[in-house]
Amino acid sequence: MRFPIFKTKIEEVKKKFNLADPKERQRYFELKAGAEIEKLRDYLKENTFIAYLLGKKMSGKGTYSKMFAEVVNPERIDHFSIGDMVREVEPNLKQRKKELIDFLKKDYRGFISLEKAIEIFEKRNTETLLPTELILALVKREIARREKKALFIDGFPRDLDQISYSLFFRDLIGYREDPDIFILIDVPQSVIDERIKWRRVCPLCQTSRNLKLLPTSKIDYDQKKKEFYLLCDNPDCKGVRMVSKEGDELGIEPIRKRLEMDGKLIERSFSLYGIPKILLRNSLPVKEAKTFVDDYEITPEYSYQWSEKEKKVKIIEKPWIVLDDEGIESYSLLPPPVVVSLIKQIAEALSL
Numbered sequence: 001m002r003f004p005i006f007k008t009k010i011e012e013v014k015k016k017f018n019l020a021d022p023k024e025r026q027r028y029f030e031l032k033a034g035a036e037i038e039k040l041r042d043y044l045k046e047n048t049f050i051a052y053l054l055g056k057k058m059s060g061k062g063t064y065s066k067m068f069a070e071v072v073n074p075e076r077i078d079h080f081s082i083g084d085m086v087r088e089v090e091p092n093l094k095q096r097k098k099e100l101i102d103f104l105k106k107d108y109r110g111f112i113s114l115e116k117a118i119e120i121f122e123k124r125n126t127e128t129l130l131p132t133e134l135i136l137a138l139v140k141r142e143i144a145r146r147e148k149k150a151l152f153i154d155g156f157p158r159d160l161d162q163i164s165y166s167l168f169f170r171d172l173i174g175y176r177e178d179p180d181i182f183i184l185i186d187v188p189q190s191v192i193d194e195r196i197k198w199r200r201v202c203p204l205c206q207t208s209r210n211l212k213l214l215p216t217s218k219i220d221y222d223q224k225k226k227e228f229y230l231l232c233d234n235p236d237c238k239g240v241r242m243v244s245k246e247g248d249e250l251g252i253e254p255i256r257k258r259l260e261m262d263g264k265l266i267e268r269s270f271s272l273y274g275i276p277k278i279l280l281r282n283s284l285p286v287k288e289a290k291t292f293v294d295d296y297e298i299t300p301e302y303s304y305q306w307s308e309k310e311k312k313v314k315i316i317e318k319p320w321i322v323l324d325d326e327g328i329e330s331y332s333l334l335p336p337p338v339v340v341s342l343i344k345q346i347a348e349a350l351s352l
């Protein structure tokens with residue numbers, strides 16, 4: 001399974017953009033995908049689509065689809081994850097809330113009774129897969145609540161059996177005559193590993209950053225522990241020290257099985273016929289980078305030095321090189337160039 005490298009470099013344009021700045025980012029998108037953004041906005045005035053996001057855990061599914069919405073039209077595009085939906089619906093299921101149970105009585109169909117399906121749901125742990133038929137009914141309910149919006153669905157299909165369901169899902173639920181699209185995301189395991197290992201979270205506002213790959217604007221040094229740390233810079237927050245979550249230092253080890261399963265799911269979907277597929281690549285070989293992307297589109301890595309004299313942290317930035325799953329030295333792309341490729345491929349899939 002090899003995903004093509006998408007070219008976002010425009011030869012004659014020399015301008016650089018700071019992609020961390022929202023205003024510059026908007027100008028960047030206009031330059032690199034302005035025509036397609038206009039076509040999509042036009043399309044979304046009267047039409048919608050359903051896109052299934054397939055990527056490993058921490059592959060950036062939420063980031064990409066939210067950025068796509070932000071750039072194209074946040075009012076007409078929604079993103080929802082099965083995980084969030086399950087967490088939200090859980091208390092209502094436990095209390096057997098009437099509105100929910102009535103909906104399920106009408107819409108649930110399966111080989112086990114609705115009551116049994118709800119019991120499995122309540123007794124589940126992180127390993128058990130929820131009854132597919134119950135998930136289908138709940139997804140249908142979510143979609144009905146988001147009328148007239150294009151949707152990115154994250155977390156369905158979840159296993160190999162569910163792929164076939166998703167192919168006919170549109171027909172099953174009678175979701176208008178919307179086009180449906182599969183979005184496959186390819187990201188090296190090493191990228192996921194470092195995203196987890198260096199993740200830092202604000203204990204107050206839960207903002208998540210990365211000490212090595214996505215620091216905040218304020219970095220300080222703990223002289224006792226001899227370690228650098230981030231201070232939260234969310235303007236609505238108090239600016240406290242961000243911390244790593246227990247277990248994060250293990251990286252992908254605890255979720256290795258899950259990542260394997262996700263990988264199989266992507267591989268299987270890669271060979272599907274009849275449904276448009278969009279292929280997103282997070283990384284590209286260092287050797288080919290100059291041909292395909294601009295320097296500022298590549299994820300840098302940050303390291304730090306403490307200057308005892310100036311009592312100040314010195315920040316060192318350089319290109320981040322990782323080995324992809326085939327052992328090739330690669331760069332990881334920042335989200336905006338991946339979203340440029342997403343915008344262009346969706347416009348094409350919709351024949352705009």
Ligand SMILES: [Zn+2]
Pocket residue numbers: 202203204205206207232233234237238239240
């Ligand atoms: Zn905070």
